[in-house]
């Protein structure tokens with residue numbers, strides 16, 4: 449069964465335009481002018497139950513607008529959408545009991561209340577029975593290590609502690625679908641790693657479908673089997689990360705430090721049928737570029753080990769950040785452009 453079905457979804461906003469200068473401001477008082485902004489422009493995708501899908505794009509690409517339509521906060525201008533079997537904006541009250549939502553920049557907890565009191569209020573909002581609530585809370589407290597935080601006021605929590613509580617709050621009613629909008633924003637690497645691990649476990653144990661919006665591609669690498677990329681309101685890529693890497697990655701580069709002096713001709717001779725490119729910085733240091741789909745790193749190394757003495761080496765490959773940045777720049781994931789190897 450599909451958790452999310454989106455067909456030709458579109459959202460257009462009417463935005464007031466301000467004219468320039470004092471005369472403009474006075475004219476605005478009498479006659480306002482408006483322009484239409486298309487935030488989401490005819491997108492279609494389906495997400496099966498149990499998938500973790502990354503939803504990425506540059507600032508203003510239309511990610512939050514999509515999430516707001518999927519969670520019933522915004523009504524689409526046109527198109528069809530169904531989430532967990534519901535049309536979110538039509539059946540909002542019933543629908544929200546099946547989804548959890550975390551906006552990294554906004555809290556769903558009551559600032560001056562203790563964490564546990566916020567949880568109890570959410571239990572009532574979602575009409576969760578006492579016994580279910582207790583079982584669920586015990587599990588979340590253990591898995592997110594919330595024991596020491598429950599009686600503290602939310603405003604006194606650190607960002608990382610608050611985010612762990614936000615996640616627990618979004619899961620009190622055991623939703624089958626979780627929407628996360630920048631859940632790791634501003635967190636240090638330790639907390640990010642803990643949250644990623646928690647989400648992975650949640651998905652594996654409970655089969656929870658997760659749609660994750662993020663600018664941190666490490667989140668995507670750690671969690672997502674699939675990524676949907678938006679640009680100017682349109683889907684420009686929908687597939688897995690490995691495919692993106694193999695299509696857009698340019699290859700690998702190995703940087704060597706040699707034990708004794710080598711010559712360029714000698715290195716080229718050793719690897720002459722492997723279609724690799726050597727360059728030397730000096731007699732003791734050099735690099736070899738191995739294009740995508742050419743030789744394997746192991747083949748190149750096998751040619752060298754018995755002939756030259758290697759003191760140290762490092763392997764570099766085009767990283768996901770470089771690839772995605774390049775696609776954002778061209779606005780299309782159709783055909784690879786020149787992507788540099790990240791060194």
Ligand SMILES: Nc1ncnc2c1ncn2[C@@H]1O[C@H](COP(=O)(O)OP(=O)(O)OP(=O)(O)O)[C@@H](O)[C@H]1O
Nearest residue numbers: 461463485487505506507508509510511512513514
């Ligand atoms: N309520 C609104 N009224 C008018 N325009 C809006 C509104 N909400 C969003 N937009 C516009 O729609 C476009 C998409 O915005 P959206 O917030 O969905 O992008 P985003 O991909 O989530 O960006 P970010 O990564 O910065 O959060 C932008 O041009 C934005 O200015």
